[in-house]
Structure formats: structure tokens, C-alpha cells
Amino acid sequence: MLENKPTQENTAKPEKPPLQVLTRPPLQNLSYENLPQPIAISTQNPQLVKIYSNEIFEFLEATEEETLIKGDYFLLHTEINHTSRAFLIDWLVNIHAKFKLYQETLYITVNLIDRYLSKRMVTKKQLQLVGVTAMFIASKYEEIYPPNARDFLMTTDQAYSKQHLLKMEVDMLKVINFHITFPTAWRFMEKYPELFHNGAGILAEYLLELGLIEYMMIKYRPSIQAAAVICLANFLQNKSFTWKAEDPNESLIKECVKDFYKIFKSSSNHPLTSVREKYMRKKLDVVRLEEDAQ
Incomplete structure (x- = not known):
């Protein structure tokens, strides 16, 4: 039997080429013209997708009518009124801040x-359950890590059970026909990024949130409210500011600005202070702005 003896060819290891050390010219020999230049960073938020913003806001404006409230629905109620609603939302502002939720969640709520x-x-006893259920639904829709049912029930001092919350959730979703995707005034604020300067941005947020408490403001479309607070915030910061945005609803915006201005002027004496205290914690000089507005 033949033996497979290794030959010289298949036992010899291939020789490796000698290592070549790559060198580069010293830094002092490089001309400044050839140095890499820093990438220009845009000051605009890429999430605003400026190239499509006009189409996006046209679509939002076309759909905002779908979730508007027509008329005074408190005429149908016997146990709750506008004041009951104001106290509920003022309480929810605190719950919203406690859980550190997104601003959009509050407006959906x-x-x-x-x-x-x-x-x-609904009865007066059920009103708090309505509020906490609405925030429960909005959180699950908007937040990445929403609080669970137990967290929300604890905010009510265990006034309701988990079965109460889940039953109200089912009924609320049926009533609104599961329609949770809709434009809010907070979303329309992104339409005017160029006017968010000199502190006008946070002031506009404050004005808009003050409007949530007041029932009379639901007569205005979200796009009108957003334009109004942007206009008013810039005016309060700069008395010579003039609204230059071309808008077919300019007269309605002016009317809305007047209502927001009344709300702002009365905020220092308002019995419900959650929104005011929230923005004072955000270092907004509310007191000075109120004094200047007088």
C-alpha cells in the first residue's frame, strides 16, 4: 500500500511579505487649506421635516374640525358645570407634572x-374618574413608558377600583369611536419655529396651557389658539412686535389673542394656580410679565 508522504511543496510555509510601516507627513507640513472642515450643523429641528411641513399642516388644518366641540355641552348636565371642569383640569395638570408626561399627552387628555x-x-362623583381615564388612554397612546392603572388609581386616593377604570376606558373609547389621532394646539405650535426666540417659546406654552382651564377657549380651533399664543407671547416680550404671518383667519386670531390676554391678566388672582406654579418652577418670570401687562 502506498504511503502518502508529504512533499516539499505542501510542507513549506508561504513566506509573508515584509511589514510596511505607513507613515504620514507631520502636521506642521500640512497646509490649513487641506484640513478637514467641520460639518455645518443646521439649527432647525430635523424632526420638523421642513420640506414637508406645508403639506403636513394643511392636512392637520383640514382634519382639526373633526374633534371640535360644538355648543355648550354643560346644558345637558345637572351635577357638573364649567367650574367643575376647571377644577378637574387644574388637578390633572398636577398629575401630568408628577408623572413627567409629554405636553401632547395633556392636550389629548x-x-x-x-x-x-x-x-x-356624568355625576360629580364620576367626574374625577373621567379625567383620570382620559389621561390613562392618552398616556398609552402618546408615551413610551406610560404609567399603569395602579399608578393612576393611587392619584385618586383609591376612590375607584381597577374595574371602574377599565370599564370607563371601554365606554370612553366607544363614545369617541376610538378616534385618538387628531391635531392639538400643541402640535400646531411647531408651525412657527422662527418666532420662538427671546423666551417667547416658553411664554407661549404657558399661555396655551392657561387656556386649557377655561371652557370658553374650546370654541377656537387648535390652529387658531396656537397662532394666537405665539403672537401674544412675542408681543408681551416685544411691544413693537407685529404679526406678519399671512393667514385667512387673521380676524379670528386677533379675537383669540384678546381672550388669551384676558386670561393672562387674571391669572395672578385666579383660584386655580397649578399652571402658574408649574411654569414658575420652569423659571418663567411670570410675576414680571403680569406686572408689565397691567
């Missing part, structure tokens, strides 16, 4: 409350 109360008659 208030819209769900108004739409539900416009079609369901």
Missing part, C-alpha cells in the same frame, strides 16, 4: 374629556 362629556351625562 383635555380633548378626550370634552368629547366624552359632550355625549355622556
